[in-house]
Every structure is written in C-alpha cells, then in structure tokens.
Amino acid sequence: MAAARWRSAAVAAIAAAGPGGGGPGRALRSGSASEPVPMPLSGPVAPATAALYVHWPYCRKRCFYCSFNKYVVPAVDEAAMGACLVHEARTLLRLSQVQSVTSVFFGGGTPSLASPRTIAAVLEGVAGAVHLPAGTEITLEANPSSSDTQHLADFKAAGVNRLSIGVQSLNDAELRLLGREHTAAEARSTVEVARRLFPGRTSLDLIFGLPGQSQEAWTRGLEEALGLSDDHISLYQLTLERGTLLAAQVWGGALPTPTQDLLADMYQAARAVLVAAGFRHYEVSNFARKGALSTHNLSYWRAEQYIGVGPGAHGRFVPQGEGSCCREARVQTLEPDAWMQEVQSRGHGTRRRVVLSPLEQLEEVLVLGLRTDEGITHARWQHVSPHLSLEAVFGAPGEAKALQQQGWLVLDSNGLRCTWEGLAVLDSLLPDLLCQLQRCWAPPATPVHHTSGTVAAGP
Ligand SMILES: *[C@@H]1O[C@H](CO)[C@@H](O)[C@H](O)[C@H]1NC(C)=O
C-alpha cells in the first residue's frame, strides 16, 4: 500500500517535470525510457517526527569572514518577524503532517539579538500546532556581545535549554582579525554565565586556520577554551568565502594563508587534545563528553526529516499533507522583507522545492552519515534502500573495498563508517564512494534519461 503510493507519486513528479527539462532542479540520474526506474518496492514511510530549524536573519555587524544569510538593518520589526516565523512554522508543520517535533534550533544571524519574548512566542506557536515533548532539546545560538546574564536567564524562561556560543577564539587579536564584535574577556564571562544557567548544555564554537595563526597558538587557545568549556565543542576550519573582507585581504596578499599541511596538523592536534580530555569525536566538527551530543544536529547527519523556517532556511521532509510520499529539499526565500511578504500572503516563503530521487536520498545518507563516528547503520540504509543493501554496494570489489583495505573505512555488522584516520580525510574519500554507489544503482549500460525533479513552489 505504501509502496504503491510511493511509486505513483515519484512517477507523477517525473512525468510532470517532463523530459530534458533544463530547469534549476537536480536531474534524477536514474531511469530510462525503456526500463523502469529502480525503485524500492516498499518505499520509506515518512515518520511523524521532524527536527525544526528557525532562522533569525539579523546581526548587529558583519563579521569579516561570514557568508551566512544575515542582514544588518537599522531597525528590526521584531513583532512582524516573530509572527511570520510562527505562521510559516505552522504552515510547514501542517504540510508535513508531523505529529511531534524532536528538537528546535534557533540559528542565524544572531538569534540572541531577538527578544526572549519572541523566542517564547515561536515555541508557543509550535507547541500549539504539534507535540513538543517536555525536555525536547531547544538550542539557541548566542553571541557573547548579546548575552548578558539577564538576557540568557530570560531565554531559559522562554524554554531554551541549550546554548551554542559563538566564542570563535579567546585571543583579542584573532577576534579583531575575524571582525567579531566581542572581546575574549566577554566570551569568557558569557560562557561562565551560560554554564551556570545551562549546566551540561552549553556548547562552544571555535575557529582554526586563521591567517598567520601558528600551530602553537591554536593548541594554546584550544587548551584555554577547554578549561572554560562545558561538555560540547564545535571546531570549524576557517573557509574564505567570496565577497567577504577577510577573503579579499588574503587573496589580495595582505594576509597569509595557512598551508594544507598546517591545517591538517591543527585538526589532528585538536582531536588528540579533546579526546584526551574525555570528549568523544562524534562528528567531523563536533566533540561531546558525558553524552552531551546535539540531538538536533544528529538528526541531520542521520538524514532524518527537518523543517526549516525563516529567511533562507533549508528543510528536508515529505509534504504528506498534499498527498506526497516523496522527500523534498526546500529552501525559503533569502531576503527577510520579501520572505515576510510571502509568509503574510500565502503562509510560507518556500522559494524552491526539489523532489529527491531515491539515489539522491542515498547520496545524502552516505555523505552525512559518514560524518559521524557511528556511521551509517544497516537499518538506516535499508530504510531508504530496501533492496540494495550496504554490503551489496560497498562490500563488492571496488573503491570502498580498497578504502577498507587501506584502513580508512569499516564495513561490519553495525554498518559502514570511517576509521579514526578516515574521519580526518572524509572529503577525499567521498568522491570514490559516490562513484561506486552511482554505478551500482544505475549500471552504465542503462541509457540515462534526464528529467528535472523540480516542482512548483506551492505549499
Ligand atoms: C547544527 O545545525 C544548525 C542548523 O540547524 C547549524 O546552524 C549549526 O551550525 C549546526 N551545528 C553544528 C555543531 O554542526
């Protein structure tokens, strides 16, 4: 029954898109005119749960490296933004027919600039529409410059129970180089306050690979952060993004770039320091001890459903409310005023929806799952691919086998995962693995018929 519904919806989406469509959607890379698309006979049934991401698009100032969807405006119409976030959340929750939300994450931008009343209103709006069980992880990203004790206590009263603090560095010269608004002393005191209010549920973000940063400076900074930290730390390598001041300075020759070797050494040293301090390296960029893993982010890496609301937010869910059984990738309109107008006029600001083909879903399961130390379990793979097992794809002679023999990858009774060494070089393993998956899924003899998977952006 589920199978028939799944199949017909997928076929309808392909048919509606028409052959050879040159639209913006990603092509469904499998299937041909003469042979049926290799679809699972018992398709995945969408669970009645999802994680919820809420995007607060405003910042007080632009950091020099930032390419996130954020806006610096003289005055924020907070009441309108809050009302639209609630409105869009309710629309998309209804569309997904999700019964229960498993985590909420307020990201940005700088959501700690929002008033705790607005955050409370969003949470009340969600709880009025679906089940939001007591104790659900509710994270807010906070910047040290907008997080005095009272403000953080008010977020807690609003329902937030986990903080992710954008410390980035504990060195004032580095913070100036990054264009951060806060000083190291402010970062320290914010973490101390946050830990008192959210014990065991405060995370720190740190950046490494800054222009001119030495290995010693990085390790020293990390040790210092460790002395301050709670049970969760996220480490990000600085990436230079087109259009940012920092990239212009580096590319213009005013600042040095770290070598790939230095970056790799910094990452390895950090892993060693954190693991020695009792942290589990549970995802490429994330470390936790005492089980303080982020539920919200784990649901991405496990390729579960998530709903994104707010300007530029991304989501992945099955719009069961319109009778579909296909997982879609969704992106909301980027610009806050345009997004608000769309939400006010049609209940949501979805700019783009793309139906994900079974192969594309498997690619996501692979690419995201391998980021975690647990890897991809057989059960999770089977949920998307009931008829082509993990062993059938990656146990056969080929790229994955070679990577296993070289000690980067393990395939066993738990599933497929990186070794300790493999996790550090995941990006270089993925192209081979994706190649092997694509080959197994659609053997080269099959003529390939491209169809666009994009559907109209209605609710
Ligand atoms: C967790 O997910 C949010 C989006 O929902 C993202 O903004 C954030 O960077 C992620 N955090 C980690 C630690 O990966």
Ligand code: SF4
């Ligand atoms: S606070 Fe965060 S989102 Fe805002 S500009 Fe800085 S890095 Fe970007």
